Amino acid sequence: MVPSAMRKKERSTLSAGDWEQHALIMIAECGIRAVAVESLARRMGVTKGSFYWHFPNRDSLIEQSLLRWEKHDEANLQASLGAIDNPRERLRSFFLRTSREKLTHNVLSSLCSAADHPQVEPLLERVAERRMSHIKSAYIEIGFAESEASHRARLTYSAYLGFLQLRRQHQAPGFSTEEFEAYMMHVIETLIPG
Amino acid sequence: MVPSAMRKKERSTLSAGDWEQHALIMIAECGIRAVAVESLARRMGVTKGSFYWHFPNRDSLIEQSLLRWEKHDEANLQASLGAIDNPRERLRSFFLRTSREKLTHNVLSSLCSAADHPQVEPLLERVAERRMSHIKSAYIEIGFAESEASHRARLTYSAYLGFLQLRRQHQAPGFSTEEFEAYMMHVIETLIPG
DNA sequence: AGCAGTCCATACGTTAGAGTATGGAAAATG
DNA sequence: CATTTTCCATACTCTAACGTATGGACTGCT
Numbered sequence: 001m002v003p004s005a006m007r008k009k010e011r012s013t014l015s016a017g018d019w020e021q022h023a024l025i026m027i028a029e030c031g032i033r034a035v036a037v038e039s040l041a042r043r044m045g046v047t048k049g050s051f052y053w054h055f056p057n058r059d060s061l062i063e064q065s066l067l068r069w070e071k072h073d074e075a076n077l078q079a080s081l082g083a084i085d086n087p088r089e090r091l092r093s094f095f096l097r098t099s100r101e102k103l104t105h106n107v108l109s110s111l112c113s114a115a116d117h118p119q120v121e122p123l124l125e126r127v128a129e130r131r132m133s134h135i136k137s138a139y140i141e142i143g144f145a146e147s148e149a150s151h152r153a154r155l156t157y158s159a160y161l162g163f164l165q166l167r168r169q170h171q172a173p174g175f176s177t178e179e180f181e182a183y184m185m186h187v188i189e190t191l192i193p194g
Numbered sequence: 195m196v197p198s199a200m201r202k203k204e205r206s207t208l209s210a211g212d213w214e215q216h217a218l219i220m221i222a223e224c225g226i227r228a229v230a231v232e233s234l235a236r237r238m239g240v241t242k243g244s245f246y247w248h249f250p251n252r253d254s255l256i257e258q259s260l261l262r263w264e265k266h267d268e269a270n271l272q273a274s275l276g277a278i279d280n281p282r283e284r285l286r287s288f289f290l291r292t293s294r295e296k297l298t299h300n301v302l303s304s305l306c307s308a309a310d311h312p313q314v315e316p317l318l319e320r321v322a323e324r325r326m327s328h329i330k331s332a333y334i335e336i337g338f339a340e341s342e343a344s345h346r347a348r349l350t351y352s353a354y355l356g357f358l359q360l361r362r363q364h365q366a367p368g369f370s371t372e373e374f375e376a377y378m379m380h381v382i383e384t385l386i387p388g
Numbered sequence: 389a390g391c392a393g394t395c396c397a398t399a400c401g402t403t404a405g406a407g408t409a410t411g412g413a414a415a416a417t418g
Numbered sequence: 419c420a421t422t423t424t425c426c427a428t429a430c431t432c433t434a435a436c437g438t439a440t441g442g443a444c445t446g447c448t
Contacts, residue, residue, distance in 0.1 A: 207425060243428075
């Protein structure tokens, strides 16, 4: 194991992780139903034979890819939101995170288009729970009552999901444009009073 | 044409409109990719032979079905929103419409999951434009400035789309429940000041 | 050198669904 | 009544994609 020449680009043999990574890229670009074994293999310069050595079947690849994405996203959420003390700044940061981490958000956006998929559905539930819970506790810290904070968290997350949907429809302003910034300011002022 | 026994349920032969209607039901229930000729035919108690007499191909069925839905939805929007003078009541009515017209909204929700589909994309664009334009003009009547109203309309429609997404994930309260009503009240108070 | 395990290529079997070709029954029409 | 038109069933072809079976090359170990 661990041969001396295991540098990323020099490695000639693939790992399961490589397949998962490419699957996630495929999900972000073309959706989960585009994760086809043979087309992925072509894209990676190999054939199906490689895939079926690393995975028993297609579902397994999807399962592992989604788990990998979820872990990455969870760590990401903790790192970018857990460290900020001021709850208002934490909510601001939640919105602005949409600008960075493009791959992660594109994966989520694609997964939202497959909410009925048996492997995607529970994942989306967990992600939504985690994020809304973060948002809700921030609102509670600001001073809202329990049920108020709950509703406002749902509205906040809905606005986020709706923005992703509008982006999929090419009807949301691109990131880092002045229109995007202006809209973000409006959202923050409307949803985060004070 | 128009034989005497053309009553809806007595008619033994199908029309193109029947196929479009069943296609829309299929879209609402299982998404647009589930609109398969043979499965639809089985569901309607006939075979493919019938379909390919009424339509040249599958794309044509989808095109006609979507056009039919769009017309119905547009008329619906005019009827339920155009007749209300008070802009605040008009916005309230926009949200509450989610409770009724279940088929129409389920179709839209399913279509949002196929925003990358070449036949769905332009439709979603037109629908969003129409609805946001209605919402924006209501905000302008209330007294918001141009750009403010524009942003607020986008936020409002995003909240609506996000709610549909959460419903697809089984994470939004069911209609006609007290939780749904409470959430709606919160949304209205937050997005429609005064 | 020789053996075993690792990784991949190739060829095949199988299924779902789109679309075509054709025949047949029933209704409308002359 | 005869014929044409309408509407649908049946039987094919074709393609994409999953999964399997098997052989071969390369690598590390003894």
